[in-house]
Structure formats: C-alpha cells, structure tokens
Amino acid sequence: MILRxxxxxxxxxxxxxxxxxxxxxxxxxxxxxxxxxxxRKDYLFSLTDDHxxxxxxxxxxxxxxxxxxxxxxxxxxxxxxxxxxxxxxxxIALPVxxxxxxxxxxxxxxxxxxxxxxxxxxxxxxxxxxxxxGEDIPYLQxxxxxxxxxxxxxxxxxxxxxxxxxxxxxxxxxxxxxxSVIFAYSAMYLPDWVIWKWPSLDNQWDQPYLNGLxxxxxxxxxxxxxxTDFKRRDVK
Amino acid sequence: MLSIMRSEWYKLRKSWxxxxxxxxxxxxxxxxxxxxxxxxxxxxxxxxxxxxxxxxALLFLPLITGVVAGFIxxxxxxxxxxxxxxxxxxxxxxxxxTKYILVLFLVLTMQLLYLGSMLILGAIQxxxxxxxxxxxxxxxxxxxxxxxPLVALQLWMSMIFKNFAAPFSINVIFTLPSLLVINSERxxxxxxxxxxxxxxxxxxxxxxxxxxxxxxxxxxxxGSFIVFFFGGYLYFQxxxx
Numbered sequence: 001m002i003l004r005x006x007x008x009x010x011x012x013x014x015x016x017x018x019x020x021x022x023x024x025x026x027x028x029x030x031x032x033x034x035x036x037x038x039x040r041k042d043y044l045f046s047l048t049d050d051h052x053x054x055x056x057x058x059x060x061x062x063x064x065x066x067x068x069x070x071x072x073x074x075x076x077x078x079x080x081x082x083x084x085x086x087x088x089x090x091x092i093a094l095p096v097x098x099x100x101x102x103x104x105x106x107x108x109x110x111x112x113x114x115x116x117x118x119x120x121x122x123x124x125x126x127x128x129x130x131x132x133x134g135e136d137i138p139y140l141q142x143x144x145x146x147x148x149x150x151x152x153x154x155x156x157x158x159x160x161x162x163x164x165x166x167x168x169x170x171x172x173x174x175x176x177x178x179x180s181v182i183f184a185y186s187a188m189y190l191p192d193w194v195i196w197k198w199p200s201l202d203n204q205w206d207q208p209y210l211n212g213l214x215x216x217x218x219x220x221x222x223x224x225x226x227x228t229d230f231k232r233r234d235v236k
Numbered sequence: 237m238l239s240i241m242r243s244e245w246y247k248l249r250k251s252w253x254x255x256x257x258x259x260x261x262x263x264x265x266x267x268x269x270x271x272x273x274x275x276x277x278x279x280x281x282x283x284x285x286x287x288x289x290x291x292x293a294l295l296f297l298p299l300i301t302g303v304v305a306g307f308i309x310x311x312x313x314x315x316x317x318x319x320x321x322x323x324x325x326x327x328x329x330x331x332x333x334t335k336y337i338l339v340l341f342l343v344l345t346m347q348l349l350y351l352g353s354m355l356i357l358g359a360i361q362x363x364x365x366x367x368x369x370x371x372x373x374x375x376x377x378x379x380x381x382x383x384x385p386l387v388a389l390q391l392w393m394s395m396i397f398k399n400f401a402a403p404f405s406i407n408v409i410f411t412l413p414s415l416l417v418i419n420s421e422r423x424x425x426x427x428x429x430x431x432x433x434x435x436x437x438x439x440x441x442x443x444x445x446x447x448x449x450x451x452x453x454x455x456x457x458x459g460s461f462i463v464f465f466f467g468g469y470l471y472f473q474x475x476x477x
Binding site: 174 | 259266398401402415
C-alpha cells in the first residue's frame with residue numbers, strides 16, 4: 001500500500017519543479033566552488049598545503065545551508081501542491097490511513113534529499129579531480145561530508161514537514177525555515193544539542209558520525225510526533 | 237490611492253504578518269548575543285554591530301523580505317482574490333504600487349525593530365560606550381534602500397506563482413551565492429543580493445552618506461530596482477487573473 005501511495009506522490013510532483021530543485025541544490029553548491037576556484041585558485045592554494053581538506057571545507061560551508069533551505073522549499077512546495085487543489089481531502093478519503101499518507105510524504109522528500117546528497121558526492125569528487133588537489137584523495141571524508149548532512153538534518157525535515165502539512169499559510173513554515181538557516185549559519189556558536197547545528201557535522205567530540213546518528217534518532221522522534229499530530233487533526 | 241492603501245492595510249492588520257515583524261529583533265538579539273571578539277575596535281557597540289549586521293544583512297534580510305512579499309500576495313492568490321480586487325474601480329498600476337510601498341514600509345519597520353533589539357541587548361549586557369547613532373542610522377537606512385530592488389523582484393515573482401515556495405526558491409538561489417560574492421572586490425559591488433550586506437557593513441567605506449560609493453548605489457541598486465520594479469509592473473499590467 002505504502003509503495004503505491006509513494007508512487008502517487010512521485011507522480012504528483014512531476015513537472016512541478018521539485019526534481020529540478022533537487023538537482024539545482026547540489027549543483028549550485030559545487031558551482032559556487034567552481035567560481036571560487038576559477039577566480040582565486042592560486043590564492044586559495046597558497047593558504048594551505050592540504051588542498052583536498054580545504055576544498056571539502058569550502059564545499060561543506062554551503063552544504064548545511066543548502067540542505068536546510070532545500071528541506072524548507074521541498075516540504076512547502078509539496079504541501080502547496082496539495083493545498084492548491086484541495087487534494088488533502090481527496091487523499092484522506094481514499095482507503096489509506098493518515099499515518100501512511102504522512103509516511104509517504106516523509107519518504108518522498110527523504111528520497112529527493114538523498115538523491116541530491118548523492119549528486120553532491122559525485123559533483124564534489126569529480127570537480128575535485130579536475131582541480132589537481134593532490135594524489136591522496138580522502139574518499140572517506142568526501143563521502144562523510146556529502147551524505148552525513150542528510151542524516152543529520154532529518155530532525156529539521158521532521159519539523160518542517162509537520163509545519164508545512166498543518167499550516168495552511170505557508171509563510172509560517174517558510175519563516176521558521178529562514179530562522180533555521182540563520183542558526184545553521186551560526187552553527188559554531190550554538191551548543192551541540194541544537195538540531196540546526198547538526199548538519200554542519202561539528203561537535204565537541206569531533207565525531208561527524210555522531211551528528212548523523214543523533215539526526216536519525218531525533219528525526220525519527222520528531223517524525224512520530226508530527227505524524228501523531230497530523231493523524232489527530234481535521235483535514236482542511 | 238489612499239483607499240487602496242487602507243484596504244491593503246485592513247487585510248494585513250489582523251494577519252500573521254504583525255508577528256513576522258518581531259522576528260528581526262529576535263534574530264538581532266540572537267546575533268548580538270553570539271557576536272564577540274576582537275576586531276581592533278574599542279567601542280563595544282561597533283563590535284556587536286559589525287558582526288550581527290553581517291549575518292543579518294547577508295542572509296536574513298534578503299530571505300525575510302521575500303517572505304513578506306509573498307505574504308502580501310497571499311489573499312489575492314486564494315479563491316480568486318485577484319479577480320475581486322481588480323474588479324474594483326482601481327488601476328492595476330496603483331494596486332501594484334500600493335503593494336510595493338506596503339512591503340517597503342514593513343521592511344523599514346523591521347529595520348527599526350532590529351535597531352531597537354540592538355539597543356536592548358546593549359542595555360542587558362551593560363555596554364557603556366557611546367552609541368554610534370550616526371553610523372547606525374546610515375546602516376539601517378542603507379540596508380533598507382539596498383533591499384528595495386530585491387523586494388521588487390520578490391513581489392514580481394510572488395505575483396506570478398500561486399505557490400509560496402516557488403518565489404522563495406528563486407530568492408534562495410540568488411541569496412546564497414552572495415555569501416561568496418561579497419568576498420570579491422571585483423564582483424561584490426555588482427551583485428544586487430550582496431548590496432544589503434555592503435550597505436549595512438559599518439566597517440566599510442565611510443566617506444559617503446552610505447557605506448558604498450554613490451555610483452555603485454545608483455548603478456547597481458538603482459539599476460536593478462528599475463529592471464525588477466518595471467518588470468513586475470509590466471507583468472502585472474498583462475497578468476491574466
């Protein structure tokens with residue numbers, strides 16, 4: 001059942017621009033570095049000897065911001081598609097449980113975000129190769145800094161999905177998203193328990209995996225709370 | 237014109253937008269709280285303002301003005317509101333201008349509340365240095381002037397798309413690169429989305445009234461304003477409702 005719901009959800013977002021945004025996000029993040037290295041490669045190279053490290057650092061400065069704004073946009077976009085045509089009512093009237101509807105939405109957005117993380121991984125790797133950053137390619141780090149932010153931002157996804165589905169006024173989840181991105185940008189000043197800090201993979205123990213694990217656990221918890229609330233609410 | 241203004245105000249007055257106005261001062265408190273450090277400046281206020289203004293003007297201000305512009309078009313996008321509004325004896329040009337002025341007014345209010353939050357923060361933290369009113373006014377007004385083209389583009393996009401997320405994503409796509417672009421002395425001055433930062437950057441050039449040269453203000457801010465404002469204006473004249 002859930003697979004069929006998911007298929008319907010993917011059908012609904014066809015030609016609406018969500019896939020386009022999924023691609024623009026990671027391509028944009030690496031494209032910014034293309035400009036950065038295109039303009040001042042010599043200067044950047046003169047700063048340090050570990051060019052790969054520096055390159056990954058430059059890319060991952062933008063990853064948390066892009067992924068959080070991506071979550072805000074995708075969840076709100078998805079909810080707007082349902083709102084615009086009053087489709088929530090029709091969807092709920094089908095012989096499916098509201099839990100499954102919510103799960104399907106969550107899974108769909110997660111899939112889009114995961115795809116964009118994979119694209120980020122490939123783009124980071126291949127553009128890095130063309131720069132001549134050195135023979136020692138830190139594969140593990142490239143994978144970490146491309147994929148872990150996805151897991152670390154699952155709590156934000158849980159929160160934004162809940163807001164986007166329960167608010168008829170999409171300005172509310174969007175505003176929360178703008179505040180979130182300010183937190184993500186100020187990540188280094190925030191204590192470790194703040195969920196918006198997690199996509200930066202920074203913590204006091206220097207263990208990026210920890211942010212991914214915390215993200216999965218907390219994301220699951222927020223998802224369950226959101227789903228329970230969605231189930232109890234009247235459909236608009 | 238005044239009556240359109242009043243009717244727009246009625247639509248907004250009891251809406252959620254009033255709460256939206258309190259977000260900038262809260263962000264101001266947060267940013268002021270986390271900014272400290274030594275930047276070779278004796279006055280504590282200046283240290284706070286340089287650092288808080290940076291994040292505020294780089295990311296927050298361009299993004300939130302997009303939300304406000306989207307909000308202003310929300311009632312019209314629902315249940316055929318454009319039809320109702322334009323069936324009234326009003327010209328489209330005046331409706332467009334009213335909405336634009338209203339967004340500018342809300343953004344100015346946000347700027348002033350942000351300034352207020354800085355004063356409150358300083359009082360809490362017990363900063364005794366003299367408050368640099370003169371440069372602060374210039375940056376608050378400068379930030380406002382610099383967002384005026386961005387507001388015009390967001391209003392234009394919000395009129396095109398019924399979906400709230402679509403104009404917001406355009407806003408994000410243009411705003412995020414400014415984090416990088418403003419570092420460039422060659423390209424920074426020409427990027428419209430970087431101007432709020434440059435005009436609120438109180439450490440910047442200090443010879444003019446604003447923190448950027450007049451030519452840059454006229455060419456980049458003025459030029460992009462003309463393109464975005466009249467683009468939106470012409471679009472709205474032809475928009476099928």
